[in-house]
Amino acid sequence: MTDFLPPIQTTARDDAVLKALAGFVMQEKLEPGEKLPTERILAERLKVSRNTVREALTRWEGLGLVERRQGSGTYLKAAVSLDMLHMPLTLAGGNDFTGLMRTLEIRRALEAEAAALCAIRAGKADLAEIERKLDIMEEAFQTRAGMSSEEDWEFHQAVYRASGNPLFEQIISAMHELFHRFWEHPLGVRDFGHASFPYHRTIFNCIAAHDPEGARAEALKLIATVENDLKRGAANLKLSDRK
Amino acid sequence: MTDFLPPIQTTARDDAVLKALAGFVMQEKLEPGEKLPTERILAERLKVSRNTVREALTRWEGLGLVERRQGSGTYLKAAVSLDMLHMPLTLAGGNDFTGLMRTLEIRRALEAEAAALCAIRAGKADLAEIERKLDIMEEAFQTRAGMSSEEDWEFHQAVYRASGNPLFEQIISAMHELFHRFWEHPLGVRDFGHASFPYHRTIFNCIAAHDPEGARAEALKLIATVENDLKRGAANLKLSDRK
DNA sequence: GTGCAGAAATTGGTTGGACCATTGAACCAC
DNA sequence: GTGGTTCAATGGTCCAACCAATTTCTGCAC
Incomplete structure (x- = not known):
């Protein structure tokens, strides 16, 4: 029964x-x-x-x-249809270190999967678009000595789009303002994001070679470096905020 | 100014x-x-x-x-605080096969990451709770010849909870009704979900052994079997719905 | 005719009060 | 105990009016 x-x-x-x-x-x-x-x-x-x-x-x-x-x-304000699926997320304390770390874990999950799917599905046009964004980003990185958060974001967006699943971009975009807010104030870490830089190219290479597991692994490494920077920043903050 | x-x-x-x-x-x-x-x-x-x-x-x-x-x-229903951040997502079109497949890809991403985090962070109480759910599920599976979707869901929820990041449960819960709706009408696939059954235990073993990469891999395998069943179901449907 | 100030209509925001439907506890009969 | 009955508490709905912001119309001065 x-x-x-x-x-x-x-x-x-x-x-x-x-x-x-x-x-x-x-x-x-x-x-x-x-x-x-x-x-x-x-x-x-x-x-x-x-x-x-x-x-x-x-x-x-x-x-x-x-x-x-x-x-x-x-x-x-947005397109509505009868078969919408609502997924309201509320982040308790999205401003502090913990909240940021949590969103980063979600991002790691989605980033890895999106990269893998992208490696499977990306067509020639997608690859060209991704590489274009990558070139722009790398140039901005050289020119402005590491301040390339906007171009960085565009690269990742291109990957999400080429994953063939619009949900990735939707979810991550909703979270982006969070990341962005943080990117602007890197908690005193001068070279924030530098460590993640080379992995953009390696991710692209795996995608271009249609190697999903490689792309997944490289994406995981990229997020790991960001996570590391974040932890360093939190440590700095604690030091200077000492009561 | x-x-x-x-x-x-x-x-x-x-x-x-x-x-x-x-x-x-x-x-x-x-x-x-x-x-x-x-x-x-x-x-x-x-x-x-x-x-x-x-x-x-x-x-x-x-x-x-x-x-x-x-x-x-x-x-x-959830913890509230003054510094909450709301991020409502509405996904258009989740009823057809394509939409289901897309949500499944999101689920694969989150499931893998949650399992890995769980392997890192789960304490003794968490492990006991997960194993309890697993036992219940396995018994239901034996007793009711494979109809254990409710117990299956509870197992996964326990994993999400033990991941230490409430966002996983929030996002997946919002998607659950979709999966559930489908589970009830498995598109004519009699043994839908059977193939995924053994992986629940292997995931738990990896978590208990604090092996994040193993847990991630097993979770990926589990979702792959579900994806497979889904494709089989879609093929069946196309056959019987032939115009 | 044009331009503009003020009146009037429109529209979302708020109020207070009334009643309905469901829930849960207390109570009672068996 | 079990199964009803009653009853108060609580969310759900309705109504009618008024407030506040916006838009539209009107009429006067030029």
């Missing part, structure tokens, strides 16, 4: 509202930036109270799908 | 409510599972309308921080 009986749903008004609204958006082919019907109209049409409509819209606003402007209206 | 003057906030009632509530949770040291004050009490104490409190709680519910049970109360 299967003892798994999912609880029945007797009330789910706001979910129903969102489903209807998603259907409306798809039917009308609304795109980001366009205006949704007003709350009052939605309430009337859907035969629910305006309060319920508001709770539903609050959900979407929290997910960043929609933006509400008082006196003006509610506007679509 | 700094031309960045953030616009003043004349209305941000619900945000203020959430901030106050986060402060309350921290002060009272409430932990996941514990009950929050009722909406009516919050409204009275914070001198705002109950509707405003509800919109604020709707936000938190959408972020998975809190769970509301009608007739019972509102319960904390």
Whole structure:
């Protein structure tokens, strides 16, 4: 006997509202930036109270799908469809060392897999694009003595794109602001990121050679160096912050 | 001159409510599972309308921080603090074969890394818990001839928890409903998941032996078998769905 | 006609109060 | 104990009104 009986749903008004609204958006082919019907109209049409409509819209606003402007209206902020999957992540204390370390572990996981997939799937055009970003990055590294975080990021993005799975880029992009914020203030480590530099080329070589396991291994090494720098930075900070 | 003057906030009632509530949770040291004050009490104490409190709680519910049970109360679902960082992801299109395959690739990335971290960090209590889940799963597998998806999931969750990084569980949990939906309808593959069965034990052995690379490799193998089953299922489906 | 200040309408934000549906505990009969 | 019944507490929904920001319209001065 299967003892798994999912609880029945007797009330789910706001979910129903969102489903209807998603259907409306798809039917009308609304795109980001366009205006949704007003709350009052939605309430009337859907035969629910305006309060319920508001709770539903609050959900979407929290997910960043929609933006509400008082006196003006509610506007679509991202593409919505009926088969969306929501995955809200909250990082407790994303500012401190621990939080950063945790996001870095996620990044290591995704980076390794993306590199491996990329080595399997990247076509010629993808390879050329990745190498172009790599060249730009290496030049910036030489010219500006190591300050190449922007170009570095673009290289990794190119790898994610060539992985053939858009989820990698989506997830990492959402985390990027975190990394970026940190990159700007490297905790007093002057040569932050230097150690990771050579691995970009080795990763690319493995990808170009269609060697997934090699690419995975090199990506792991790259993140390991970043992790190392991060730990050094934390140690520095502790030293100077001594009470 | 700094031309960045953030616009003043004349209305941000619900945000203020959430901030106050986060402060309350921290002060009272409430932990996941514990009950929050009722909406009516919050409204009275914070001198705002109950509707405003509800919109604020709707936000938190959408972020998975809190769970509301009608007739019972509102319960904390995750640790909250004042310096949380929210990162809501919405993935379009996760229902078809391609979407499933893509989420599986993400899962492979996270599963491998979580297993490796777990091998490094798991303490005795963690190991005991994981082995307990493993035993339960193996017994269910024998008893119910392979139908052990629930117990299987609990095993993996235990691994994620012992990884020391709550992000793994958060991300995967958000994806779980997708896998689960699929597990129920294995596309006509009768022995779906059977091939992955032995790897649970091998993963555990590597973790217990504190062998991160071994754990990573076994996890990769496990997902590879699932991927295989999935492809077989898709082939079946195509055959029977022939137009 | 043009430009602009002020009025009016529109729209999201908030309030207070009412009632419904579910839950869980206390209580009672068997 | 087991199984109902009652009842208070709690989240879910609704309504009607008003507030605050924005947009649109209007009419006057030029």
